[in-house]
Amino acid sequence: MGFLNAVGNVGLALSVAQVATASFYIYLEWYAHGKWTGHPGMQEMKKIAENISSSSFSTASTSSDELEFLRSHPSPEGVASSIDKEFRRMEKFVAFAGRGLTSSWSGRRIVVTPSWILFSHRTTFLPICQLLGHLGAVVVGTRCINNQIASLGEDEEQERADPMLGSGVVMATIRIADMDSGACMLSFDLPASELENFRLYLCCPLVYAQGVSLEPSxxxxxxxxxxxxxxxxxxxxxxxxxxxxxxxxxxxxxxxxxxxxxxxxxxxxxxxxxxxxxxxxxxxxxxxxxxxxxxxxxxxxxxxxxxxxxxxxxxxxxxxxxxxxx
Incomplete structure (x- = not known):
């Protein structure tokens, strides 16, 4: 009995050590002495800053005060400042669990401002700059939620209809893609009734894939x-x-x-x-x-x-x- 207790104590100690080691690693990699330079979200902003300063975007077709600000501040801090400034404004599209997003999206949020598409979930933060490159928003499919279990497909999660959305809600699957490379940058679901509000803040066209159609909202x-x-x-x-x-x-x-x-x-x-x-x-x-x-x-x-x-x-x-x- 004493041997089993000893083994259990050793196992507990090893688990605590692993958690402590992982936490210390995250602290070093993400926090970087309070600067967060290793956080994945900061890395994404660093990529955007590098794209802004690269010559490939020197002739961007879109001209705006915000783009000029980003060009004059090509750094992660400049990107963060631009995001913070637009996020504080009232004019933006916001969707989260209980408001536009279904219950399986707990903790997730989509925010669209005139210059940014922002996705956040727990420790994940993905900013997409609408002013750079050639983006496209495509409605690739629709499905109806009727208080029955439905599959999310890519996330392989299960969901039930949100009571705030009611039953029989038509959901549209939207993909934000880089039109030059064809790469999908973000995929999420919205109620079809929210598409016009979402479209209002997009700088790129919102189009429907072949075979996808919605009844007039x-x-x-x-x-x-x-x-x-x-x-x-x-x-x-x-x-x-x-x-x-x-x-x-x-x-x-x-x-x-x-x-x-x-x-x-x-x-x-x-x-x-x-x-x-x-x-x-x-x-x-x-x-x-x-x-x-x-x-x-x-x-x-x-x-x-x-x-x-x-x-x-x-x-x-x-x-x-x-x-x-x-």
Whole structure:
């Protein structure tokens, strides 16, 4: 009996020693005297900093103040500063367990800002810069959760429907890929109803793989109604020589609308220069109302703040731009 106790004590001591050794190794490799230079997340930011300073990105097609900041601070600290600055802003897409992500995603979080796609889970932190390279977001599949066990595929985990999502929720599997190499950088699931909010903060197109389709969502139907009302509004004539920039929301379409008070309601007086396309203003409009839990039946008659000056506006204040004919 004494021999068995001795063996047990030795085994316990060895286990404690292994844990202590592993903890000490992690401390040395990750913390690096409080600088975290060995942490995998810091290593990812170091790679991004190296890509920023490399010549292959000196002619990046996307130009923005944030990209200029990163080019002038090509270091992990500069990348971290950029991420921290945008993460603190209100304008971002966030999904986590209980809000957009299913229960098996416990502890995981997806955050999309104008310049970054951020994934975190426990000790894992993966930042993807939207301003560098040629990214693509692809919806590769859909599935329905009906309070039954369903497989996550790649993670080989099992999940049950989240009560906050309800039953019969259509989930879309999204992959963020490097379009040059074809490598998948990140894969995750979102409710199909969140796709338009997610798309709003992407710098790259969100496309559907061949054979993948979704029924029109509430937001998509609202965008159709939004566009119909905007087309009824009296357009603003602009000089033929006036150059219109790219929409700051999608960076692909040309600016096509301005926000000017045209209704008889209690809207504000927005004086911002035209910076958005019609669809991005519509998506912004829908995302603000969805976050405020406004009934969908009241969306067309509602008001939301301007994305830049915060003046309230309604659908009647969204005016199309029309070039004057001389």
């Amino acid at each position: 509430i937001i998509q139907r609202f965008l159709e109604a939004f566009s119909a009302v905007v087309q009824e509004n009296e357009p603003i004539e602009i000089p033929p020589s006036m150059e219109l920039e790219r929409c700051i929301g999608c960076l692909s379409n040309q600016t096509s609308v301005a926000i000017r008070r045209s209704c008889a309601g209690e809207c504000g007086s927005c004086r911002c220069r035209p910076m958005w396309c019609e669809m991005c203003v519509g998506r912004w409009f829908a995302s603000r109302l969805a976050q405020s839990h406004v009934p969908t039946s009241e969306w067309v008659a509602s008001r939301v703040p301007c994305p830049t000056c915060r003046s309230l506006f309604c659908v009647r204040d969204v005016i199309s731009l029309k070039r004057a004919q001389y």
